[in-house]
Amino acid sequence: MVRRVVVPVVLAALIVLAGVVLGRIYSGDLLTQLVAGAAVLSVGAGAATRRLPSWTVAPVSVLLLAGYTGLALTIAADRAELAGPLTQIVRDALVNGIPRLLTAMIPVEPTPDTVVVPVVAAWLSGLLAHEVGARSGRVLLGCVPPAALYGGALYVIGPNAGSAGWPTLTFAGLVVLALAVTSRGRSTEPADAPRTRPAAIGLVVLLGLIAVTGPWVGGRVSATPVDPRQYVEPPQVDSLDESPLNRISGWALAPDQKLLDVGPSGTGKGKTRLRLAVLPDYDGITWRVGATYRNAGRVLPAPAALPDVPVARITQRITVDGLTGRLLPVVPTPTGVEGTRIAYDASTGTVIRPEELTPGLTYTVTSDSQEPDVNLLPTADSPGGDAVVRYLTVGPGVPDNVQRLADQLADGNGAAYDRAAAIEEFLAGHYKKVADAPSGHAYPNLQFFLFGDRDRGGQVGTSEQFAASFALLARLTGLPSRVVVGFDAPRAGGPVTGADAIAWPEVLFDDLGWVAFDPMPKSDEPTPVEEDFTPKPSDPPPSSEPAPPPSTPPASTPPAAVAEPPAPGGTAATPIALSSGGIIVLLAAAVLTLLSLRRGLTRRRLTEGTPDDRIAGAWLEFTDAQRLAGRPVPPHLAATEAAAQALRPAIPPEVPPDPARLAAPPDLPAPLTALVDGVNTVAFAPGAADETQASRAGAEVTAYAESLRADRPWWRRLWWTIHPGPLRWHRDARPGRH
Incomplete structure (x- = not known):
């Protein structure tokens, strides 16, 4: 009697544990409850029909499975607020259950198509477990179906949840309990006959397997599980939505x-910007979405919060009219979408609908909007490294005149924001927006937009060309950038028309995230590109010396316009003269101090320490020179690549970027061979560098920095010499490698 009760209870409990483990990647506990119901009913149905012929059990259980599956899908559909006939919901769930389960975004919402597979698998596992373990008396074999279900749950979870410690131990303990209970059953063999205890033998075999496989399992504890989602292709967008910039x-x-x-x-009043698509990939022909969309429920993962940036919660109801495709416009960054089934890409915060958009489709979006403090932009840096290589990559064959224009815009703009602002100002001031400009943003299209004859349709475009040109120029100057397509919607609500469609560029900054720029023209009469263009110099960084107090003449001193000239030998102008003289003395002292500190820093870098230290110092001098020239070395470049990039000469800012000159082949200076060889030696063979290598690297970088400085106007050469930047710039990264 004990066996008849304990074994079915244990088998049902094993299946429930599988539901508990799988439910950790689901939102809420509905999945666990549905799996528990399937476990209890399937095992209970087997126990209730144990007196019937064995061939009748399977048909009865399958009929009950059909009824329970319909009930479970109805509950899931009601919880997810899905409309439509039950037959259509059941058919869609059965057809798409497995791919949608493996492409769903975590946490998975328990919808009909994401719960049907676990529910059916749990029921069949309970049916097999009871027939083998309870009816046939082979308890150990009866535990195999629940064990397979449990292993399948762990496989589906993959690396998306923590280790299932206590459920696994409980699972093993229940198996041991079932074997122990059945091993104490009464034997019908004679007393003097050797007793065969199959359950006990099975327990010994189980313990032996544990002893043999234990070390291997223990070694896998710290390994990252395989994610089965990598083998299933998530929903993809078609060509219409892959590049909506067109x-x-x-x-x-x-x-x-x-x-x-x-x-x-x-x-x-005002506008709220809706984001339709984010385009981070550019191959020289097309800006593409390149997103990985995962089927998602109504609740989306919370976006990563920016430090010290307030979050504004926005809820907006949107009704589709003439918009086609599958991309859903939303206020960035969405945290929940109700009213339609969606798939979501967490890296870009964009949303698609598995089906085509139809007029009248209405959905509600809840978004967490963060607006960083723009006052922090002038001092913010742009990140580097492998994490942003995607946003710095351009296709092969960049036109030479486009590259030279990027170098000119970066010249003298060492800070990341200064370079972005220079590109924005250049595009806004030299090009015109027209509605009938031809579509296209490949290299030839952008080259014609930037340098084409205005009388022949050049230098005019839509926001497509403005945004694409900005993002390309930004990447060529070392700024991680991307293009976004969306709409300017009225904040008070209302219609959104084709005139509200817009593309804009964004640049990534440390601690500020993606910041939008507006390169659209501010005037109807832009300056032709052929005319001279001199970028405004960057504002010098604040001096470390305290500013002298402003000098004001005594209150009794009459205005200069009406003051009588002082008598010969008088002292009427003495206070002003002394004040002006004090300011000049302070400025001269500050200049001499900066000059002395800069020269001392260069001397220590190139003459003190071991050869490795001096080569590392030469590399710092090289990167400082590049930064002072407005061409900072991207952190992800190796030493050889950085030197090759440095050999491209920048156009002096006083020279206009006329097409003929921009297309001329450059005259390259001497290569930085000794510096690159020394850096590679330090990186790959520390201690192997000698005095000759260090001296050659120092001499080479000194000559290179002097040649860059000599090409600047006199006031830029002076500012180069006393610039306080090299005294405070942190250099945490090791020199690049070959």
Whole structure:
């Protein structure tokens, strides 16, 4: 009697544990409850029909499975607020259950298509376990189906949840309990006959397997599990949505076409920007989405919060009208979408619908919007390294005149924000926006947009060309950038038309995230590119010396315009003269101090320490020279690549970027061979560098820095000499490698 009760209970409990483990990647506890119901009912059905012929059990259990599956899917559909006939929901779940489970975003929402596979698997596991373990009396074999279900749950979870410590120990303990209970059953053999205890033998075999496989299992504890999602292709967008930047020109030609109706997203007048797609990949031909969309529920993963940046919660209701495709416009960054099934890409915060958009589709988006403090931009750096290589990559064959223009815009703008602002100002001041500009953002299109004859259609474009040109120039100057396509929607709510479609560039900054820039023209009469263009110099960084107090003449001193000339030998101008003289003395002292500190820093780097130290110092002098010239070395470049990039000469800012000159082949200076060889020696063979290598590297970088400085105007040469930047710039990274 004990065996008849304990074994079914243990088998059902084993299946419930599998549901507990799998439920850790689901939102809420509905999946665990549905699996527990399947376990209890399937094992209970087997126990209730144990007196019937064995061939009747499977048909009865399958009929019960069909009824329970329909009930479970109905509950899941109601919880997910899915509309439609039950037959359609069941058919869709059965057809798409496995791929949607393996492509769903974690936490997985328990919808019909994500719960049907676990529920059916749990029921079949309970049926097999009871028939083998309880009806046939082979308890150890009866534990195999629940064990397979448990292993499958662990495999589906992969690296997306913590280790299942206590469920695994409980699972093993229940198996031992079932074997121990059945091993104490009464024997029908004679007393003098040797007793065969199959359960006991099975227990010994189990313990032996544990002893043999234990070391291997222990060695796998710290290993990262395989994620089965890598073998299943998530939802993909078609060509229409892969590069929606191409649609900007079409929308511009139909400015009155109604695309959306949006609800209010705030109070007052103004615009709220809706994001349709983020395009981070560029191959010289097309800017592409390149996203990995995962089927998602109504609740999306919370975006990474920026430090010390307030979060504004925005809820907006959007109704689709003439917009086609599958991309859903949302306020960045969405945390929940209700009203339609979606797939979500967490890296870009963009949303698609598995089905095509249809007029009348209405959905509600909740977003957490973060606006960084723009006052921090002038001092913010752009990140480097492998994490942002994707946002710095351009296709092969960059036109030479585009590269030279990027070098000119970066010249003298060492700070990341200064370079971005120079590109923004250049595009806004030299090009014109027109609605009938041809679509295209490949290298030839952008080259014609930037340098083409204005009388022949050059130097005019839509926001497609402005955003694409900005992002390309930004990447060529070492700024991680991307292009975004979206709409300017009225904050108070209302229609969104083709005229509201816009593309804009974004640049990534440390601690500030992606910051949007606006390179669109501010005037209807832009300056032709052929005219001289001199970028505004960057504002010098604040001096470490305290500023002298402003001098003001005594209150009794009359204004200079009406003051009588002082008598010969008088002292009427003495206070002003002394004040001005004090300011000059302080400025001269500050200049001499900076000059002395800069020369001392260079001397220590190139003459003191071991040869390795001196080569490392030469590398710092090289990177400082590049930064002072407005061409900072991207952190992800190796030494050889950085030197090759440095050999491209920058155009002096006083020279206009005319097409003929930009297309001329450059005259390269002497290569930085000794410096690169020395850096590679230090990186790969520490201690192997000799005095000759160190001296040659120092002499080479000194000559190179002097040649860069000599090409600047006199005031830039002076500022180069006393610039306090090298005294405070931190150099945590080791020199690049070959």
